[in-house]
Amino acid sequence: MNFVINIITLGIPFSVALLLASLGEMFNQRAGIFNLGCEGIMAMGAFLGMLVPYAYGQGGATPGYFNVLGLLLATAVGALLGLFFGLSVITFKAPQGIAGIGLQMFGVGLAGTMFRHFIGGTQSVPGIGTAPVPLLSKIPVLGPMLFSNNVLVYIAFLLVPVSYWVLFKTQWGLKVRACGTFPGAADSLGIDVNRIRFQSLAVGGALAGLAGAYLSLCQAKMFSDEIIAGRGFIAVALVYFGYWNPVNIMWGALLFSLAQSFQFAIQAQGINFPYEFAVMLPYVLVIVTLAFSRDKKMQEPTALGIPFDREKRV
C-alpha cells in the first residue's frame, strides 16, 4: 500500500511537465501543425526559467518574484520559438517532421550552449517550493498526495478543463479545429487559416516553455543537458494517445509519469532491479500504446501535417 502511495505521490508532480507540453502540442495538432520541436522549446524554457532567479539570486535567497519572472520569460520565449517554427512550416511550407527535428536541435543546442557560457557547471536554484492548500491538505493520505504540491501543479491540472473549454466552447477553439480538419472550408468562410495556425503555435510554444521552466524551477531545481530527457517527444506521443482531447491527455500524462515514478519507488524499496530497465519503462510504454491505438487514428485532425495552400483546394 505504501508502495502505491509513494508512486502516486511522486507521479503527480512528474506529470506536470508532460501535461503542460502535451496540452500545448494538442493545440498545435488540432490546428494541423505537427510540432516535433517541442523538446527544443522545453529545453529553452528550462534554461531561461532558472536563469533569471540564478542571475539575481542573492546568496541563495531569491525573492519569489524572480521565479515568476523566470516562468514568464520561459513562456514568452516558448511562444516566440513557436512562431519561429511557424515561419518555416507555415510561411515556407517546410515538411513539419524534419523542421521539427531542426527546431529540437536548435533549442536543445542553444539551451546547452547558453548554459555552458553563462553558468558553466551545475548550479542549483532555490526554485519554487510546495504550497499546501489550506484544509484540503490535512486530509489523511489524499492530502499529501494531491493538495500539498507546487502552485504550478494546480495550475496545470486547472488548465485541463480550461483548454477543454477553449477548444470546444469558444469561437477560437472552433476555428482551430476547423483549420486542422478542413482548412479549405475554413478558408472559404473567411478564416485566415495561417493566422490561426500561427496563434496555435504561439499557445503551444508558450505551454511547452512553461513546462520546461517547471522542470528546472520546481522539479530538478537546476539545469542540465539531460533535463528534458525526451519528455518533449513523449508529449507529442501523448496527444495521439489521448485522442486529441485534454481529459484523455491528462490520463495519459498521469500514466506515463507513474511509470516514471515507479523507477524511484523500487529504488526506495531496495528492490534489486536494473535501474536502466526501469528508466526504459515509459519509453517502451509509449511505443506499445502507439502501436495498439489504431482506431484512434480515425480521430486524427485530417489536415495534420499538411501545409495549407489556397491554390491546392484541399
Add this chain to the structure above:
Amino acid sequence: MTKHNFTIYYKISIIILAILAALAMSAAVLLILGADVMKTYAVILFEPLKNKIEVTEVLVRAIPLSIIALGITVAYRSGIINIGAEGQMAMGILGTTSMALGLASAPIPPVLVIIISLVAGGITGGIWGFVPGILKAKFQVSELLSTVMLNYIAAQFYTFCLRGPLLDPAEMTTGSGTPQSMRLPKDLWLGRLLRGTRLHAGIFIALGLALLVYFLLWRTTYGYKMRAAGAGKKAARYGGINVGLYLTVSMVISGAFAGLAGGIEVLGLHHRAIEGITSGYGFSGIVVALFGALHPAGIVPASFFFGMLLVGADMTQRMVGVPANMIQVLEGIIILVIVSAQMVLGDTYLMDRLERRFVHKEAVK
C-alpha cells in the same frame, strides 16, 4: 530574360538568401553569447584545415557521419525518416564489441573476426531499425516518434551493458568504475593509414558504402521500387509495389548502416566500447544527408564539411570561448533553412507567378 534564365537566377538567389539567413541566424546566436562573430566563423572554417593532424581528424569525424547519412538517405528516399540512428549506432557498437571480444581468442584469422564482428554490428543496428519499420508498415506508428523512443531505450540498454555484462573486469579490480568494455586485442584494430594520426581504414569502407548506395538506389530495380515507394505511396501501390515491405527493408538497411558506423568507430578509433561514442552522430547524420541533397555524391563532401564543423567547434571552445554545443545550434538552423528553402525552390506555382511578373514586364518595356 528568358524563362529558362529566370529559373536559374531565381534558384541561385534563393540558395544565396538561404545561406545568408543561416549565417545571420547563427551570428545572432553568437552575439547573444557575446562572441566575436567573424573570429568564430574564421576559426570554424579555416583552423581545421591548417595542418595534417587537423585534416585527418576531420576525416575521422566524416567516416561515421557519412555512413549514417547514407543509411538515412536510403530510408528517406523510400519515404521513411530515420531519426533513430543514434540508438541504432549504440546497438551496433554493442553487437560489434561483444562479437569481437567473444571471437578474440578463437582460432580464426583476425581479418575474418573483423568482418564477422562488423557484420554483427550491422545486424544489431538493422534489428533496431526493423522495429520502427515494421511498426510503421503494420501499425501506422509514426516513425518520428518510435525511433526517438527507441533511441532512449537503446541508450539505457547501452549503459546497462557497459556497467554490467560488458564491463571490463579490470575496472572491477582497480575499481575506477569507468563504464567501458575490455580493450580489443591489437590484431582486431582497423589499420591506421598515416603515422601519428587517428585516420583509420574505415574511410575505405565509407567510400565503398557510398558507391553501394548509389548502385542500390539508382542502378537496380529494387532501388527504383524503393524510390517509387518514397516518391508517391498511392501511385507505387497502384503500380504493384509492396510499399510496406520496401519501407521496412529500407529501415533495416538504414539501421544496419548506423550500426556499422558504430562498429567501425569501435574497431578503428576507440578499440573498446565506451560511453558517449554516439554523442550526436545520429542527429548530425540527418543534417549531412539533407545537406548532401540525399545523394551519395553530395553526402561525401557534405560529411567532410560537417566533420570540419565538428572539429572547428572543438577549437572555438579553446580559441574563442564559444561552447562546442554551438555546433548543434548551427545544425538546427541548417535543417530549418534547408527544408524551408527546398519547399520554396520546388514551388512551381510561386515560380510561375514571379516569372510572369518579371519576364512579362520586361517584354512590355
